[in-house]
Amino acid sequence: MLKLLWILAVYSIYICSCHGSDDYKKQFKYFYNDYNCSNYKFHESFPRKHNVKSNTEIIAIKCPTEHIEKEKCSNLKGYTYIIIYFKSSSDVKESLIFGSKEGRRYDWRIYDIKKNEKKKIINCIDVMRGDPRNSLTVKWEHSISRNSGSEIDIKRKEDFNIMSHTYQDSILRMNVKEKTFVFGAGLSYREFNSEHSRIYKGDVLFTFNANEINSEDVEFQEPIGITQVYHPPPFIDIQNDLTIKVNAKNKEWCLVEPHKFPFTLKIKLAFNGTTSQPNFFDYENITVSYLKYSKDNKLREIKKDILKPNSPNTRNILLNESAIIKLNYFCDNCIEGGIDIVQNMIIGKKFDFENKVLPSVEYLYDKLNFEANCSMNLNIFTQLKAVSFDDELIEVQALHGANDEAKGNFSLSNGVVKFKNTNPNGIIKCTYIYPAGEFHTSQTYKSFKDEEMPSITYVYDKLFFKPNCSMSQGKSVTLKTVLFNNEKIEAAKLQGTGGNQKGNFKKDNKFVVFTGTNPNGALSCTYQLPYGEISKYQKYKSFKDQNIPPFTYPRGGLRLTPNCPMDQGDSVNLKTVSFDEERVEVSDLNSRSDKRKGNFKSDGKFVNFLGTNPKGKLSCVFKLSYGEVSTNQSYGYFSNINHPIIRYASDQLVIRPNCSMEPEKNVNLETILFNDESVEADYLQNTDNNPKGKCTCVYKLQFGEIKTFQEYQSIEDTTLPDVKYAYDQLNFNPNCSREENTYTQLKTIKLNDKTIEVEGLNDAELIQMGNLKPTKNLLLYTVQNPEGKFSCIYKVPIGEIEKSQNYKPISNETLPVVEYSYNDLGYNANCSRYLNSFTHLRGIQFKDDKTTVVSLQRSRVGALGRLKLEKDFVINTEKNPNGTLRCLYDVPIGEVLVIKEFRTFKTGDEENSSKKMGYVASIIFGYMIVISMMI
Numbered sequence: 027m028l029k030l031l032w033i034l035a036v037y038s039i040y041i042c043s044c045h046g047s048d049d050y051k052k053q054f055k056y057f058y059n060d061y062n063c064s065n066y067k068f069h070e071s072f073p074r075k076h077n078v079k080s081n082t083e084i085i086a087i088k089c090p091t092e093h094i095e096k097e098k099c100s101n102l103k104g105y106t107y108i109i110i111y112f113k114s115s116s117d118v119k120e121s122l123i124f125g126s127k128e129g130r131r132y133d134w135r136i137y138d139i140k141k142n143e144k145k146k147i148i149n150c151i152d153v154m155r156g157d158p159r160n161s162l163t164v165k166w167e168h169s170i171s172r173n174s175g176s177e178i179d180i181k182r183k184e185d186f187n188i189m190s191h192t193y194q195d196s197i198l199r200m201n202v203k204e205k206t207f208v209f210g211a212g213l214s215y216r217e218f219n220s221e222h223s224r225i226y227k228g229d230v231l232f233t234f235n236a237n238e239i240n241s242e243d244v245e246f247q248e249p250i251g252i253t254q255v256y257h258p259p260p261f262i263d264i265q266n267d268l269t270i271k272v273n274a275k276n277k278e279w280c281l282v283e284p285h286k287f288p289f290t291l292k293i294k295l296a297f298n299g300t301t302s303q304p305n306f307f308d309y310e311n312i313t314v315s316y317l318k319y320s321k322d323n324k325l326r327e328i329k330k331d332i333l334k335p336n337s338p339n340t341r342n343i344l345l346n347e348s349a350i351i352k353l354n355y356f357c358d359n360c361i362e363g364g365i366d367i368v369q370n371m372i373i374g375k376k377f378d379f380e381n382k383v384l385p386s387v388e389y390l391y392d393k394l395n396f397e398a399n400c401s402m403n404l405n406i407f408t409q410l411k412a413v414s415f416d417d418e419l420i421e422v423q424a425l426h427g428a429n430d431e432a433k434g435n436f437s438l439s440n441g442v443v444k445f446k447n448t449n450p451n452g453i454i455k456c457t458y459i460y461p462a463g464e465f466h467t468s469q470t471y472k473s474f475k476d477e478e479m480p481s482i483t484y485v486y487d488k489l490f491f492k493p494n495c496s497m498s499q500g501k502s503v504t505l506k507t508v509l510f511n512n513e514k515i516e517a518a519k520l521q522g523t524g525g526n527q528k529g530n531f532k533k534d535n536k537f538v539v540f541t542g543t544n545p546n547g548a549l550s551c552t553y554q555l556p557y558g559e560i561s562k563y564q565k566y567k568s569f570k571d572q573n574i575p576p577f578t579y580p581r582g583g584l585r586l587t588p589n590c591p592m593d594q595g596d597s598v599n600l601k602t603v604s605f606d607e608e609r610v611e612v613s614d615l616n617s618r619s620d621k622r623k624g625n626f627k628s629d630g631k632f633v634n635f636l637g638t639n640p641k642g643k644l645s646c647v648f649k650l651s652y653g654e655v656s657t658n659q660s661y662g663y664f665s666n667i668n669h670p671i672i673r674y675a676s677d678q679l680v681i682r683p684n685c686s687m688e689p690e691k692n693v694n695l696e697t698i699l700f701n702d703e704s705v706e707a708d709y710l711q712n713t714d715n716n717p718k719g720k721c722t723c724v725y726k727l728q729f730g731e732i733k734t735f736q737e738y739q740s741i742e743d744t745t746l747p748d749v750k751y752a753y754d755q756l757n758f759n760p761n762c763s764r765e766e767n768t769y770t771q772l773k774t775i776k777l778n779d780k781t782i783e784v785e786g787l788n789d790a791e792l793i794q795m796g797n798l799k800p801t802k803n804l805l806l807y808t809v810q811n812p813e814g815k816f817s818c819i820y821k822v823p824i825g826e827i828e829k830s831q832n833y834k835p836i837s838n839e840t841l842p843v844v845e846y847s848y849n850d851l852g853y854n855a856n857c858s859r860y861l862n863s864f865t866h867l868r869g870i871q872f873k874d875d876k877t878t879v880v881s882l883q884r885s886r887v888g889a890l891g892r893l894k895l896e897k898d899f900v901i902n903t904e905k906n907p908n909g910t911l912r913c914l915y916d917v918p919i920g921e922v923l924v925i926k927e928f929r930t931f932k933t934g935d936e937e938n939s940s941k942k943m944g945y946v947a948s949i950i951f952g953y954m955i956v957i958s959m960m961i
Contacts, residue, residue: 037480073167080178086247123213205236259360262369265292278595279462318351319409348374386471387498391473398445400456416452481565485653494537495551509550574659580730583666589632590646601649606642669736678825685723697724746831752920759776759806762818774819854901855914869914
């Protein structure tokens with residue numbers, strides 16, 4: 027009855043005076059085709075049956091909307107009835123309705139179906155038909171069942187990266203128009219469109235074929251794809267505002283410093299990059315853990331909370347005090363296997379995690395009334411990790427497990443680690459850990475006694491500070507007096523004096539300075555302590571580079587090794603040793619097991635140079651307190667020297683044989699010898715004009731002696747034997763050797779007064795000289811029948827020499843006719859066998875008689891025809907020869923002919939005849955003399 031009243035009320039408000047929409051009826055043909063005014067069986071169209079074929083958990087069903095229709099019965103004239111569509115409260119609730127437009131009487135509804143539900147009945151709407159005769163209510167039901175066989179898997183195999191995806195982009199790319207819905211645990215179902223464009227973590231996308239939404243033949247749809255989405259990892263963003271200061275330089279641990287406590291810290295999940303879904307992580311929870319250091323120096327969780335968003339992507343932490351917290355967000359599908367997004371924070375005020383040097387503790391020996399120590403915690407963020415005193419170290423964990431919490435010189439009590447030493451001198455270092463790393467504090471402990479400080483050694487004129495005493499050695503240690511050698515001053519008396527100076531002492535800022543130049547001596551600084559006095563002493567010493575005289579020795583005769591001492595005293599230590607280009611660092615040498623490198627070897631006291639026959643400069647470089655100095659010494663060995671032979675032209679030696687007194691430093695002349703003659707050292711020279719022989723110089727070295735030798739050779743001019751030759755019969759040209767030997771070179775050719783300079787000329791230039799013809803070894807002087815002195819002038823190492831030779835031509839001679847009176851010749855016509863030493867008779871002819879001396883000598887009687895050999899002559903035995911006598915002579919080169927003609931005549935005057943014969947004989951004799959001289 028109530029339902030009827032409600033229907034009537036609706037009907038009274040909304041009455042459709044026209045027939046139902048044809049479009050609407052087309053969408054539900056199965057319904058409108060089943061009834062008319064006289065047919066009440068339209069309920070037989072229900073339930074609609076559908077079989078789910080995929081593994082979906084949602085479906086879409088096309089259903090009528092709530093409305094009222096007014097229908098006229100064509101078969102009952104004037105009769106009208108109404109159909110009312112309404113939803114019952116007992117119907118299955120849809121998850122989402124879509125596709126409904128204004129004036130449209132149907133829409134699509136999405137329903138959840140469980141995967142394990144084999145069958146489900148879903149009622150879209152109740153339909154009631156009312157008329158005056160009858161009324162009927164029908165449920166518009168759909169029977170949903172799952173396929174009993176295998177299901178079609180429509181779930182995407184891999185999660186979909188939503189970072190660059192918008193609602194306008196295709197997801198499945200199946201060449202169909204897509205309509206996608208989003209299901210989220212927080213926001214339930216919504217269509218992925220411009221109104222709902224945001225996707226959140228945990229959302230699932232269900233995609234339907236949009237082409238089937240308006241199809242008249244489709245009333246049931248399954249999704250064509252189910253997509254699980256993901257987004258690349260975010261980071262935890264700490265919101266900075268005016269109430270806090272965030273230092274995020276350390277990415278792992280950020281420092282958060284509020285202006286005051288309590289304060290609220292706002293946390294977001296943000297993405298550092300470009301994304302289409304900036305709100306993807308808005309509704310994700312973040313775990314916050316509160317941490318504290320344990321004894322094992324590890325941060326342990328003492329409390330945990332879950333931060334839920336109190337507004338989109340905003341989570342708040344209320345903090346009342348300093349804390350160490352860890353924020354953690356686990357994203358299960360941001361990457362394969364999931365990822366923990368972690369942000370650690372140190373929250374507090376006035377952070378100080380820097381290394382720090384605390385004020386020194388200076389005390390009088392045996393007067394310290396507390397122990398050096400380190401506090402276990404400086405604040406909530408720090409914990410003591412280790413304590414060291416100089417080289418002695420203890421890990422605090424080791425103290426926790428030790429008896430009485432003590433080990434070595436360290437002990438733990440009342441939150442303090444102490445160093446148990448009566449008079450600590452050194453640096454105590456407290457190493458603290460804090461979440462982002464570690465730092466340390468250090469503090470120097472110093473007790474005072476009289477002290478002798480290391481000597482100051484320096485290079486002369488290179489000390490760039492003055493000897494000085496500090497006015498204080500700490501708050502309670504002040505300077506009282508200063509002493510340098512015998513000069514003393516009280517520090518207090520310098521104050522107020524002219525320029526704060528007195529004598530060689532001057533007060534300069536925080537020091538009393540000794541102003542002397544290149545100080546050499548002892549500085550003493552006396553300090554006043556609360557109890558007693560202490561003094562500090564220091565020596566100053568200057569050094570200069572030193573060149574030691576060279577050391578000379580004979581090659582192979584050195585009995586010591588060049589070396590450098592390792593220690594010169596006064597903190598002067600050997601740094602480097604070099605010998606010419608070879609060099610070694612002493613530290614490198616000492617680091618070697620055999621203490622040797624190259625030619626250098628250390629024996630602990632010296633670095634020795636082991637090179638054979640050392641020659642060069644040994645340099646020892648010493649390290650001073652300030653700068654370096656070196657000592658240098660040259661080593662030179664000398665060998666006996668054979669100097670080249672001195673060859674010189676006779677009487678042309680300019681420098682006489684001599685010995686240098688000191689050819690090199692520490693090489694001194696001891697003895698001079700020339701051949702067998704010797705003299706003690708002095709700058710002496712041999713005074714012989716043309717010395718010949720060996721000059722020996724004996725030199726005294728620092729160790730041993732050496733000798734130098736030089737031989738002197740005098741080269742004389744040479745006159746070769748005369749060249750006597752028969753005229754036109756010389757069978758060679760006058761010539762000069764172009765090079766007599768390696769030290770004799772041709773310079774000039776000379777014939778009588780004609781001189782030709784040939785030095786330095788090549789063959790072509792020599793040929794152009796006219797009379798010269800060069801061969802490989804000779805220069806030929808081409809002249810016909812040369813006569814006179816031919817000279818070759820040579821250059822020798824010192825001076826010039828001449829090699830000369832006379833050329834003498836010999837001509838045939840016809841002597842005057844010998845006329846004589848018959849029987850009055852007085853001698854036999856003859857040919858002398860030897861006109862001179864180089865002219866020898868070879869052949870004789872008189873008329874038809876012709877022979878040789880050899881033939882006559884071989885003749886038994888010594889005669890052939892008229893010709894007869896008698897002693898040194900060959901004579902014509904005729905008493906009155908009348909004819910020509912020919913005498914053929916051999917000369918050194920060629921042969922010459924001497925002709926004599928004999929004629930007889932008669933005279934009546936015997937006296938005149940006698941005189942005439944005497945005259946003729948005189949002429950013949952004189953001619954013979956002339957010929958002899960000429961030859």
